[in-house]
Amino acid sequence: MNKQQLFQHIQKKQSFLCVGLDSDLKKIPDHLLENDDPLYAFNKAIIDATAPYCVAYKPNVAFYEALGDKGWMTFEKTVAYIRQRYPDQFIIADAKRGDIGNTGEMYARFYFNDMKVDAVTVSPYMGEDSVKPFLLYPQHHVVLLALTSNKGAQDFQLTEDCNGERLFEKVLRISQTWASDEQMMYVVGATQGHLFEDVRKIVPHHFLLVPGIGAQGGSLEEVCKYGMNSLCGLLVNSSRAILYADSSEDFADAAHDEAKKLQLQMADMLTKYLNK
Numbered sequence: 462m463n464k465q466q467l468f469q470h471i472q473k474k475q476s477f478l479c480v481g482l483d484s485d486l487k488k489i490p491d492h493l494l495e496n497d498d499p500l501y502a503f504n505k506a507i508i509d510a511t512a513p514y515c516v517a518y519k520p521n522v523a524f525y526e527a528l529g530d531k532g533w534m535t536f537e538k539t540v541a542y543i544r545q546r547y548p549d550q551f552i553i554a555d556a557k558r559g560d561i562g563n564t565g566e567m568y569a570r571f572y573f574n575d576m577k578v579d580a581v582t583v584s585p586y587m588g589e590d591s592v593k594p595f596l597l598y599p600q601h602h603v604v605l606l607a608l609t610s611n612k613g614a615q616d617f618q619l620t621e622d623c624n625g626e627r628l629f630e631k632v633l634r635i636s637q638t639w640a641s642d643e644q645m646m647y648v649v650g651a652t653q654g655h656l657f658e659d660v661r662k663i664v665p666h667h668f669l670l671v672p673g674i675g676a677q678g679g680s681l682e683e684v685c686k687y688g689m690n691s692l693c694g695l696l697v698n699s700s701r702a703i704l705y706a707d708s709s710e711d712f713a714d715a716a717h718d719e720a721k722k723l724q725l726q727m728a729d730m731l732t733k734y735l736n737k
């Protein structure tokens with residue numbers, strides 16, 4: 462899916478919501494534990510409840526990897542379910558990979574060829590040759606960590622070199638030379654507020670994956686005010702606030718309501734900030 466197609470989905474749905482599938486056996490409603498594959502049953506119900514209100518899903522592989530073979534099967538089945546039922550949805554494997562070239566090739570092959578996701582989150586720390594294997598798949602996307610939502614973003618990403626350039630700025634500036642803004646996207650945490658202005662000075666045209674609203678306290682309004690571009694350019698993720706809005710048998714209805722609430726706020730943001 463290219464940027465223009467993603468934007469068309471955003472316009473059609475009046476939403477730039479990405480639902481994070483951080484599905485945790487310890488948090489899903491008890492009655493689902495009777496299923497052969499409880500996480501898959503949970504994911505299917507969440508996906509059916511939220512699909513009208515989002516344009517993307519982001520299964521976080523940690524939650525599947527932790528369950529071994531069974532978890533990987535759940536991951537694969539979940540991606541296949543989205544592909545089959547909701548082919549317009551953009552699917553991001555949140556894997557935060559990044560290793561030397563030949564290892565990166567294995568990761569890229571696994572996620573793009575076998576798991577068939579559209580995009581993978583990748584860490585920039587090991588540099589160009591660690592990211593390149595993912596860029597050999599022209600129809601797929603790298604979502605590079607730039608300025609993350611967590612407190613530890615201060616430890617390295619916000620530190621300055623002797624010219625006053627912060628590390629996240631260097632990541633954005635240099636990595637742009639590795640791929641076009643069709644293939645590269647960046648993670649910028651919603652908790653970074655006005656720093657979106659600085660991000661947009663360097664990458665005005667890229668799509669940004671923005672986690673950190675809801676449970677982490679980031680502001681949707683601030684993200685949109687400083688981060689929206691003429692193709693929206695934002696995929697705003699929410700995981701726990703949607704998945705665990707209710708722990709009873711009504712969990713899917715609660716997820717539906719939460720996703721719809723965010724979609725309505727996003728429709729307002731599009732009216733307010735698109736092309737402003």
Ligand SMILES: O=C(O)c1cc(=O)[nH]c(=O)n1[C@@H]1O[C@H](COP(=O)(O)O)[C@@H](O)[C@H]1O
Nearest residue numbers: 521555582609610650672676677699700701
């Ligand atoms: O790459 C990510 O998706 C990511 C980057 C980041 O800076 N912060 C961040 O929270 N995430 C992920 O986004 C999701 C946020 O989940 P909630 O805080 O529950 O909405 C989790 O899957 C995190 O791993």
